[in-house]
Amino acid sequence: DTEVTQTPKHLVMGMTNKKSLKCEQHMGHRAMYWYKQKAKKPPELMFVYSYEKLSINESVPSRFSPECPNSSLLNLHLHALQPEDSALYLCASSVHRDTYNEQFFGPGTRLTVL
């Protein structure tokens, strides 16, 4: 299984809603990433988990709350978002101690905040 899966594919939420994005991989990767991508822009790194511990937080607002319950699963909890948070949210994973640490990307969740 060389796949990173993300659910849901699309999400529309109001500014007062609470929702969660889910990412899963079964490749034994021990690093997992959340990126935010606006249209026609490169992905912007939000968070990195290494061995289920948060290792990088790129000064992301607290309305985004990541969680890594186990080595295969990564969640992103959303609360009180703003319309400018509308974007494609990508999850990625990479293996530890591999020469390239190539990142495998999921298909993304397209989020719209009304």
Add this chain to the structure above:
Amino acid sequence: AQTVTQSQPEMSVQEAETVTLSCTYDTSESDYYLFWYKQPPSRQMILVIRQEAYKQQNATENRFSVNFQKAAKSFSLKISDSQLGDAAMYFCAYRSGSSQAGTALIFGKGTTLSVSS
């Protein structure tokens, strides 16, 4: 800090022709990795090709090859025999040579490639 520059926001090519996408980077590190990722419209980002900085030989993957010029800090992607399916946004990315899990990628701004028949 490392930076990645893609100076061509858009490129176009005809089917069966060859096109080269440019990428330059800036780093003071001697150990690093470079990647080209492809993101078709509304589809998943996938790795096209990768290069270790310590390898002088240019990487190739079927119709995709790179011209890696370490001294010039240049890493261009050549696509030969272009196909309609090659139409996508292409991102050049840099990663520090650390073997630690969770080392972040630094992306360029991307080049949108269109392919015409």
